[in-house]
């Protein structure tokens with residue numbers, strides 16, 4: 001039995017159910033998981049920890065610390081750190097132990113967005129509902145703010161406890177592999193090189209696996225590691241994170257063509273303008289939605305091993321499938 005009621009996908013997700021509200025879809029009779037309260041509480045916890053870990057805005061050189069904090073606290077959804085904490089909980093761990101790793105992932109994610117927005121990359125003026133970092137601080141400082149956030153992430157790993165099964169070396173390898181030239185950067189390179197070209201679905205999947213899924217997957221794996229999880233639990237989290245990551249990027253591509261700039265807090269319609277290959281452009285909107293639903297079902301199936309302790313992971317995956325921004 002899947003942990004949450006399966007979506008009806010015989011003819012794709014029905015338009016009346018798309019997009020759904022920000023709530024979970026529990027089994028009939030099962031206690032409802034209040035995702036809104038959960039995410040609000042975790043976001044506050046993550047923001048507090050980030051604020052504590054980062055040099056304050058007046059620390060010399062103040063410009064760089066202001067620029068780092070500007071993007072970090074601009075109002076991101078905090079999905080990667082929330083997933084990290086939820087994975088820790090599924091494996092019997094604590095928020096306190098997982099927080100340095102959750103914050104590390106958010107620092108890497110924010111760095112990637114700052115650099116992605118630069119004129120040399122996607123050249124965007126708007127992110128997280130605000131002018132992009134380089135628009136406020138200039139290109140030089142934006143490059144450095146991204147570099148500093150990336151470096152900060154590794155310092156945060158050093159603040160983690162280290163566990164019997166997972167040493168600091170294992171944690172560092174996890175983060176460096178997900179964000180290095182074989183994953184996050186590889187995805188971005190392939191994305192840049194594919195611009196304006198016709199590519200097929202397997203190449204697009206290659207990009208999504210690296211550009212998006214790798215860091216999402218790393219987030220849940222690090223959460224599990226912070227709970228000294230078993231290898232079976234780590235494999236389950238890997239399956240979950242991989243599939244949620246792929247679904248996340250398909251939804252992101254759908255939202256790019258269905259939502260407005262105001263709704264998204266970032267420039268809508270960028271993919272079409274840049275002639276980027278996306279699932280909607282290759283297979284159409286309905287099939288893209290169906291694919292994202294199927295990937296989310298696979299993610300749910302991976303959670304069976306946690307026997308009811310993965311309610312937060314499940315609810316976040318459902319929310320990511322039905323989100324509107």
Ligand code: GRG
Nearest residue numbers: 076077078112113115116184185188211212252
């Ligand atoms: C090293 C020069 C250099 C650049 C690195 C790797 C990289 C640039 C950019 C990749 C960034 C990217 C656009 C990844 C796609 C993943 C994605 C859809 C990000 C948006 O994530 P959300 O929706 O954003 O979680 P918020 O703002 O809510 O955190």
